[in-house]
Amino acid sequence: MSWPGHFGWTLVRRPAGGLASLAAAFTLAALATGLIGGLLFLAAGAAPAQAFAALAKGAFGSWRAVSETLVKATPLIFTGLATALAFRARLWNIGAEGQVFAGAIVAYGCSLQLAGLSPWLQVPALLTAAMLGGALYGALAGLLKVLGRVDEVISTVMLNYIIVFGLSLLLLHGPWSEAGGFFEQSAKIDPGAALPKLVTGLRVHLGFVLALLMAVLVGFLIERTPLGFEIRAAGSNLRALAFQGARIGRLILVVMALSGALAGLAGASELLGVQQRLKAGTLVGYGYTGIIIAILGQLRPLGIVLAALLFGALVNGATLMQIQTGVPSALIYALQAIVLLAFLIARAATGWRLRRLAHAG
Amino acid sequence: MLADLLEPAIVISVLAAALRIATPILLAALGEVVAERAGVYNMGLEGTMLIGAFVAYFVTFQTGLASAGLLAAAASGALVSLLFAFMVVTLQVEQIVTGLAINLLGAGLSTYALRAAFADAATVPAIGFMPSLPLPWLAGLPVLGPILFEQKLLTYLALLAVPAVAWFLFRTRMGLELRCIGENPKALDTKGLSVPARQYGALLFGGVMAGLGGAFLSVGSAARFVPDMTNGRGWLALVIVIAGAWRPWRILAAALAFSLLDALQLQIQGVGLKLPFQLLLALPYICAILAMILLRPRAGVPAMLGVAYRREDVA
Structure with missing residues (x-):
């Protein structure tokens, strides 16, 4: 495993990256991102130190800021977990984006039927409905893979585009458009369907607790259950798993459905916890960002929660940064991708080391 | 109403529109097929096209020269693919x-760059429309003229790239070597020919083509840049490579089939047929899935597609 080196040196892959190399990769990625981010600040005509300070203050400067950071992190925990669950089985579910929409759509549809009932009934029922919606949309891609041999990357991306038009069909002069409304959005949901706030006066809601609970559950599922064993086995050697008699088609369907259910919860959490109404623009991007979160979190629940908190802070802090320094908050989405690329490069680079060729003496 | 669609003038304009719509997808797909034949699956087309689209728009806006915009877009595509190649070929x-x-x-950087560049402007300024380039004599032909020969520069380029890529892949030594990497990289490596160098080259070509494809969207047709304006065309290019069985002529056929559908749905909206427009807009993505189901046998897929080539450890 080596490339021909120059001057008698060669690159050799390290046997296994330990915790130290992981830490080194994170440090390198953080440094690189800080450097590139600083350059992008300069390009926008702002002093990097001032912009970073505004970013941090916006994210953590007050209880209100911390609460908003948690609000922004909540859907990302769900989509990060959704992506990780599938990626652990080497199922490339890029469809969390669309499954978030599916969850929100089904939850909203059910909320119309349950309006007026007790919150104790509505909230659990609607969360279940959202999981079901996400699960069905995820399983659809699974079905296409099992029965139609359609690559799940392609099918999930296509389904992501399709459902946006589907939602528009419902909301733009459709059955769900707000009566007399001007915008492409639904009316507000029944107050009894709203997720309760954790602290009065702050927006952080039950969805955050649910997200943490799901992180624990997903960890347990992957590490401690027979299904989790099959998921990990599929991730390392699908062929060996098939030889052992595991039903691969069923496994694909189950994993895609579970992954979709988690993403669906992100949709419900935004709909019932934050927006109180269905609107496409408020659901966009969580699925794709979830992919970054999952990879930075090393496909592990704890890592995903930490990465989601970091990204929640970035997104939340960006608002104050834009107000104080004029740097467009869209910078954050570029920075998120740069963090991911820097991490991937650093992770791979710390997995190699230079070695002097013996014969080059 | 549907009979209106068969009027000769409408048929001609639908076919001409189909060629126009096919251009960005065809450019990206022809670049991608070279990379995939060399065993590398570049799923970053969508982002590369977005960067190409922004760079083309911005440079054209600054210089007033569409040609400078196109060159810059090609260069930006090459740069992005260099990063991609470094990561997947060198670092694996x-x-x-x-x-x-x-x-x-691509999505994040192009959106940020747009906002940063026009922070003070109320709206993003438009650039001049890129003129079509009617070919002398040929454009005067009946029927064929308005369909084939009154197109824009990049459309001619995309169409010419079909035979060029086919010739390169199947009639040249370098093409043979590339295809060999996709099937059996070790065979090439043991002959002392560098696998990574060829994969870098293939990816660079793919990046240039994707950058140009993006440029066609901004400079070539919309005359401005809009965030996420590629709208999945990079992904459709990947579908078209599969639907075209990794062969340039079939890729052309697949791209034309898709874009014909798209051009038709525009016409259908035009004649006022009462179909929800969202359904028509979703059609290409639905058809992409259907195409993938129908093309199950997957003939022509390079055996080592997506598998990084590693030498045995020699030390």
Whole structure:
């Protein structure tokens, strides 16, 4: 495993990256991102130190800021977990984006039927409905893979585009458009369907607790259950798993459905916890960002929660940064991708080391 | 109403529109097929196209020269693909993950650059429409003239690239070597020919083509840049490579089939047929899935597509 080196040196892959190399990769990625981010600040005509300070203050400067950071992190925990669950089985579910929409759509549809009932009934029922919606949309891609041999990357991306038009069909002069409304959005949901706030006066809601609970559950599922064993086995050697008699088609369907259910919860959490109404623009991007979160979190629940908190802070802090320094908050989405690329490069680079060729003496 | 669609003038304009719509997808797909024949699955087309689209728009806006914009877009595509190649060929990072990361980078960076460049402007300024380039004599032909020969520069380029890529892949030594990498890289390596160098080359070509494809969207047709304006065309290019069985002429056929559908749905909206427009807009994506189901046998897929080539450890 080596490339021909120059001057008698060669690159050799390290046997296994330990915790130290992981830490080194994170440090390198953080440094690189800080450097590139600083350059992008300069390009926008702002002093990097001032912009970073505004970013941090916006994210953590007050209880209100911390609460908003948690609000922004909540859907990302769900989509990060959704992506990780599938990626652990080497199922490339890029469809969390669309499954978030599916969850929100089904939850909203059910909320119309349950309006007026007790919150104790509505909230659990609607969360279940959202999981079901996400699960069905995820399983659809699974079905296409099992029965139609359609690559799940392609099918999930296509389904992501399709459902946006589907939602528009419902909301733009459709059955769900707000009566007399001007915008492409639904009316507000029944107050009894709203997720309760954790602290009065702050927006952080039950969805955050649910997200943490799901992180624990997903960890347990992957590490401690027979299904989790099959998921990990599929991730390392699908062929060996098939030889052992595991039903691969069923496994694909189950994993895609579970992954979709988690993403669906992100949709419900935004709909019932934050927006109180269905609107496409408020659901966009969580699925794709979830992919970054999952990879930075090393496909592990704890890592995903930490990465989601970091990204929640970035997104939340960006608002104050834009107000104080004029740097467009869209910078954050570029920075998120740069963090991911820097991490991937650093992770791979710390997995190699230079070695002097013996014969080059 | 549907009979209106068969009027000769409408048929001609639908076919001409189909060629126009096919251009960005065809450019990206012809670049991608070279990379995939060399065993590398570049899923970062969407992001590369977005960067190309922005760079083309911005440079054209600054210089007033569409040609400068196109060159810059090609260069930016090359730069992005160099990053991609470094990651997947040299560092051997998972190809799918790297491609996704490039897509996120393209979407984020192009949106940020647009906002940063026009922070003070109320609206993003438009650039002049790129004129069509009627070919002398040929454009005067009946029927064929208005369909084929009154197109824009990049459309001619995309069409010419079909035979060029086919010739390169199947009639030249370098093409043979590339295809060999996709099937059996070790065979090439043991002959002392560098696998990574060829994969870098293939990816660079793919990047240039994707950058030009993006440029066609901004400079070539919309005359401005809009965030996420590629709208999945990079992904459709990947579908078209599969639907075209990794062969340039079939890729042309697949691209034309898709774009004909798209051109028809525009016409259908035009004649006022009462179909929800969202359904028509979703049609290309639905058809992409259907195409993937119908093309199950997957003839022609390079055996080592997506698998990083590693030498045995010699030390």
